[in-house]
Amino acid sequence: MRAESLVLVLALAAGSPALAEELAAAPEATESIGEALFKRVDPSVVMISHESALGSGFILTPDGYIMTNGHVVMAPDAEDPKDVAKRITVTLYDDRKYPARVIGHGLDPDVALIKIDLDPGDEPLAPVTLGDSDAVHAGQRCFAFGAPLGLKRCLTGGIVSNVDRTDLGTFVPIIQMDAPINHGNSGGPLFNEQGQVIGINTYGFEQGQNLGFAVPINVGKVLREHYLKHGRILRAAVPTVLFQHVDDVMGKALGIPSGVLVGHVIPGSEADRAGFLAGDVIVSLDGAPVSAHELADVQRFNWRLVTREVGSSVTFGLVRPRAGAEAEAREIVFQLRQDERAPRSGNQVGEVPARIYETLGLGVQEVGAKARLTFNLPDAPGVLVSVVQPGTSAQKAGLSQGDILTRIEGVATPDPDRFAEELEKALKGRKKAIRLEIQRQKQTIQTAMAPYYALAGKKVAVLEPAAEAEWMELLRRGMLEAGAELVLLPPGEVKAAEVDALLLVGGPGSVAFQEDAAVAALVREAVKVKKTVAALGPAAVAVVKAEPSLLDKKMTTSEDQADKAMALQAKYTGKPVERDGKLITGTGFDKPAAKEFLKALVRALTPRGD
């Protein structure tokens, strides 16, 4: 009794008896919340792993839809941002494992939807309950669940530090929390005390402590619908590059207390034609008032607008300030069209595929009007230089990222296809120096790129499967860059003595090579006249099957062909690429494996290149 009254007296002295009671009761409450939460959500959180990364995820439906981060499932490929990991495995809390496929993914917002398929009779999955991230407040308790550094079923806790974090340059404001998260937590759920998901744990500051960030779950909910419907986020084009917020000072300066300010209208754009002007203040959307007092509000406004259905119409209520006169009120009915694809920005790889010429060290991509405004690029028709590798011909030509490449050998290159056409024309002609014109901000620069043709004078016969070929484009481009002459003829018409190498392109369709007598005859002839023979995936089996002497050589092939290789008693090693004498084989499992195969082939054909 005495002890209790002492607590009460102290609490009264502090002036807040209610708080004191809460604090006195708190330790027990914390324990029970954490314990209960763990028990409840444990079966709903999964670990996701694939060939190059590890992360977490959470179950949305009993039949196997799972949400995670986009960066957890993406393939580390700069060329195609839509490319995803090839071998994604989901591990449930009870260690059951399932292969997964990607339904849709994006990197900003960093959300992916994947699906696993249960076998009949499998125990149904336990989905999470999704909360409402708009109702999250800074200071409320939160829990992160996931597999940090591969430590499965790991619960950490903390409080929400901020709900309006815009400092990371993300597309939407994100939640900041102090629940510790690490690599491997990515894609895992952030729970509130009720065990509802309020966010997707995504980023952390490595130089700080417990500065974690999560994508709000309401953003995830919108993306889930987009992914199910379109396989990706389908963004609607808003009337401006960037909306601006109207704070007190801006409100005073404009003479309009609140709203969303249109900072820039692209001349000739849909918005320009619809009648928007820079300086207009949007005060309502379909009759409902809107305002943005700070950047986070602007981002939320923008998000709501860009995720509306493409093709639908929006009625903007505007106020247009006029110098020395009453502001004018207007209404504009604006049809939302599909937005242009966004290029790379920061650590986001973007939506625009690049065309990368590895040997030249040059990558280019298309660039739209909006991207030019966002990244301060000149308005010249051309392709954007997005990759310049150090120490390559592209760098020696003085090219740099952000240049607009406008001409090759005097011919305009307004898009990547024209660019590729002209560049490849020059490469085929083995031009010593390829003249380029670039626009760097306001300067027009003439320069030239001098490729190093390692395979000049070499002829490579390329056999492409009739269907389902893989990496053909990559191999073709690589051979061309190295200066090799490609012979693309049916196997019956190729004379092995007249070429330096025989290249059999892989892919599922190349299984047919294994039963093709003409291919077998050509391989035997090539081996007889001591030519290099290279084959990818199932084609590798065709090669060793055709020529028994090759069974003594180390080789590799795609995983599904391993049994066949072993049945032939080939020296199958399973490595991504195998080179043994004049035989080069590769699995062709993913792009890095295909590139490695290409490199081995170029090295094998380069005079004294080893």
Add this chain to the structure above:
Amino acid sequence: MPHRSLPWIPVLLLVAGCAASVPAAPPVKSLSQLPPVRPVAPVDGGRYLKAVAEATDRVAATLERHLVYVEVTVEAGAGSGGAHGGGRRGGPQQPQGPQQMGMTGVVLQADGLVLIPVPLPKGRVQDLKIWAGGKEYAAEVQKIDERLQMTLLKVQVPGSAFVPVPAAERAFPRRGEWLVSLVCGGKDVDFQVFPGLGMVRGKVSGLFDQIVMDGGSVGMGTVLADLDGRIVGITRVAQNGMMMVPQALFFPEVIQKLELGKKAVEVAEAAAEPEDDEEDTSLPGKGKPWLGITMDPINEAYAEASNLPKEGIWVRDVFGGSPAAKGGLKPSDLLVGVNQHPFTRSGPRALEQLGKFTNPKVGTEVTFDVLRDGKPLTLTCCYEKAPEMADLQADDLGIQVRELTESLFCMTPGVYQREGVLVTSVVNGSAASRQMGPGDVIVELDRKPVRDLKAFTAALEDLRRRKAEVVLVKVCRGNRTAYVALDLTLRLHGKGDKS
């Protein structure tokens, strides 16, 4: 590149094989075609070393009275930022302690003119002391030569301790010649002159011809003399403190470039005021000589592919009404020579040659050999004073602006807007702080169009008269527009009404 180094292998094998009297093979034939090396008479090592010691000592003894020890105290500054750009990085400047450096000086004139091989930072020299004949003298900066990267100092009351180096004419040192390097030590070594010995490895031509020395005792700031006791070179103190290969300027050329006769007694304001001439730059600035062009060396591969000389410099921009425009230069002209000197080097070294063969001074002429659409032309331009660019400080907004002239437009990266006023700096903590930045172009102030500085000033005056509390500014940021609202009640120092 293994395939490149491979052809050496058989040669080396055969050379090794010769000793074992393996029959001669073709590569040996080519070795035998080399001119025979003349046999050298046997040398008495002891006498040789004695002669070297005597020669080195003699040179040091002859020249030490012309060398002095210089100690400079420099206030650590914000770099070469100058008038604007101070607030660009954000955060207040942290003052650093002063830096002291000691170096060897060469006495050029008996009235106390001393050369040191480092450009002292303008306006930041706190203290300058010279020790000659064991005594301390006060000195001041007379001239900073940006081209040579050297400074002339002047001792106020020189006395008899300052013995000038005699004028000596001699040819550029040949490869293989041995030079004595001399360096003057400080107080802790009793201001002694220490000699060293080094060999000339070759010559590199550029803006100035440089003597390439072997390493050893040839460091930064040393003086090089030949074995007859004549000063032939001086090594500069690299500004970043790094020097890959010791290189020295040819001393007679340095003396010639200093033009001592013309500038015998010029007063010591050089340290505080930027030089009016001697600036090798086409950048417009205050009273600097300019031509009004921007240039860039031609890419070598491009030159080859286009059948153009590799040793060329593109003319990029020619500003309207500039001396270059008057002289007939046009964008995309290829400069292949200047003042009857064809360029013989490519890339940045062509630019060095351009600097070497021109003498940018207001009123002097420069003649360019030009290729225009493949046809040769000779064009002459006359350097004029660069147009002055007045900055306007708008304290109430917290920004400094400059009229966006054609040259400023061309030379400011990221600016696409041609008309308006350019923000050059933003005062931390002011109304514009974190709202605007250098590179923004103001196109509207208080809803009034701003095409030039005059319009900006008029709109600003109107704001001040009205005692406006907020103002709306429309800016071009890169290639898009944005609006900024400034709170004018947030004035720097509490009250900033300048009108």
